[in-house]
Amino acid sequence: MTEKTRRTGRPPNAEAGEALKAAALRLIREQGYDGVSISAIATAAGVARQTLYNRWATKADLVLEAVFEETARYADRPAPDPQAPAADQLRVFLTGVFAHLGRDGDTLRALIAAAQQDASFGEAFRTRFVQPREEMVTEILSRARERGELPEGRSPRLMSEFIHGAFWYRLLNGQPVDDALAQEITDSVFA
Amino acid sequence: MTEKTRRTGRPPNAEAGEALKAAALRLIREQGYDGVSISAIATAAGVARQTLYNRWATKADLVLEAVFEETARYADRPAPDPQAPAADQLRVFLTGVFAHLGRDGDTLRALIAAAQQDASFGEAFRTRFVQPREEMVTEILSRARERGELPEGRSPRLMSEFIHGAFWYRLLNGQPVDDALAQEITDSVFA
DNA sequence: TTGATATATGGACTGCCGTCCACTAATTGC
DNA sequence: GCAATTAGTGGACGGCAGTCCATATATCAA
Secondary structure: OOOOOOOOOOOOOHHHHHHHHHHHHHHHHHHOHHHOOHHHHHHHHOOOHHHHHHHOOOHHHHHHHHHHHHHHHOOOOOOOOOOOOHHHHHHHHHHHHHHHHHHHHHHHHHHHHHHHHOHHHHHHHHHHHHHHHHHHHHHHHHHHHHOOOOOOOOOHHHHHHHHHHHHHHHHHOOOOOOHHHHHHHHHHHHO | OOOOOOOOOOOOOHHHHHHHHHHHHHHHHHHOHHHOOHHHHHHHHOOOHHHHHHHOOOHHHHHHHHHHHHHHHOOOOOOOOOOOOHHHHHHHHHHHHHHHHHHHHHHHHHHHHHHHHOHHHHHHHHHHHHHHHHHHHHHHHHHHHHOOOOOOOOOHHHHHHHHHHHHHHHHHOOOOOOHHHHHHHHHHHHO
């Protein structure tokens, strides 16, 4: 259904898009998400403000894409060894996620806030960011269930919601999201 | 330390404050939190914009106070019977909280978002709203622990974080926060 | 070459925010 | 009554958001 290649018209300038994403990440790390205006990003990238709007509807959409590519570049997710004990898999996974939050937690908090204020961005954020991570945990727990490592009466889906809820709650309330929490969560789920 | 009564000067017009809170709640229910500007609230209340700023630093501070008084008016919290089984206490408490979210969940989501964007409001929101509710659950679970109703190896504090995290996560991701979730959570905590 | 199509730019415009100011109004202390 | 103090009003200001537009630019199709 979708046209992969446009047949005509001036092609988008790829450099402009890359410059915008790079400028957004740089400025936000320097001045915080809310301290950076769309105008400032466009100016820093050396393009017109309208060019940014041509690509993304909001600052949040731009930043989501930039963060997404950034994490992919650093190969953020070493897939957990499916043979290891499920508790270890979960702890390793959470440790990795929490380490990322230590670097970009403020940006993620800002994106969660943006998702509450803009329904269309919220949809994109959940689809591209939230659900995949929730499913990774659900999958670890489902394998654990099959191998009898997860105590009876615990639904992988509900446990995954609990786990994500716990660190969202900590993140959004300014509490530490660290290795100790990863250990506590893991102990609690498999106890 | 704080002076309770001012000795001199024109006294604040109590009606203006009440009119602002009432107008804020009414407009937000009609048009959504982000659809209502500070100017619109002041206009609807029939006062100058500066009068609103004299009382509250941000729209979020005004709405937090209005919601707070509103829930107090409707006597939102029938204290759970401390003699009942802890599982029942928890389920009743969660059912009550979730019913409130059905009415004002959108406003609460907006306040959580505002707390991420304004550190000073975040502090007030957590102190006045989040912590008291977290402590209520912690207390129910602590009593359950003393009476041997809470399985060993489960910290009331961590369980309370899990519980609140679970419904925050649902609320912030547009998933249902209903009686079924209250039942699931209760079963899971006491299973 | 010419026309159709799509992007890039700079500028304009409205609305709101947060702040500030001059002025008026209400209250207390002397 | 009068001065000091605080609250309320209306208006101004600069900054940013989001939208729109005229114009220039780049590419494809005929």
